[in-house]
Amino acid sequence: MLFRIQAPLTATWHQVNAGRPVNKTRSPCREGGLFTKKSGRAAKRTVDMARVTILMGSVSDEETVRPCAQVLKKLGIDFEAEVSSAHRSPERTEKLVREAEGAGCRVFICAAGMAAHLAGAVAARSIRPVIGIPLTASALGGMDALLSTLMMPSGFPVATMSLDKAGAGNAAWFAAQILALEDEELAERLRSEREAMAGAVEEAGRKLHAADWGNV
């Protein structure tokens, strides 16, 4: 049985097949989550080749993880997003990993707070790269999630990003760099984004000089 996400995630979150060709026999999912609920024999994935799967531990993580989706969308990388918890729904997590792999997922991005074991749980079930985003969600200010995500035992690495929104954005950039190893078009997009960032720094410097900031 496949499920459509019921959480208040917006269409933006589930932007899939961004700018990429899709299997013409199936239509891209425009508003649903990782899976679209269908009955009987029609129950099948509606999206092919979402190369990145984002999992978050709770719907309360949505706002913090949003930059990840925004960067993937900007780079034209098709992705899927779902909510699953390593602790509250371990079987669901396992099933999502299996189904995402079957549908062509290349990289997993997992975001969780507190005793954040989601990324590690996915790493335990897949040999695809897993990127972890630790989130600030407790009185410990994120240190709990940071160490839980980072300190994996040998053989089960999680590429751990920085905390919260900055880490969410960088998770997408890092996923893009992995995918770009076999996608020259994407590699070119990354180069041009970097050029744009360098240009923005130059421009900021010019404005600072123009404002004669040094003579305050």
Ligand code: RP5
């Ligand atoms: C983690 O616990 C989630 O990833 C979230 O960051 C945190 C709190 O979850 P809720 O109690 O808000 O659902 O599993």
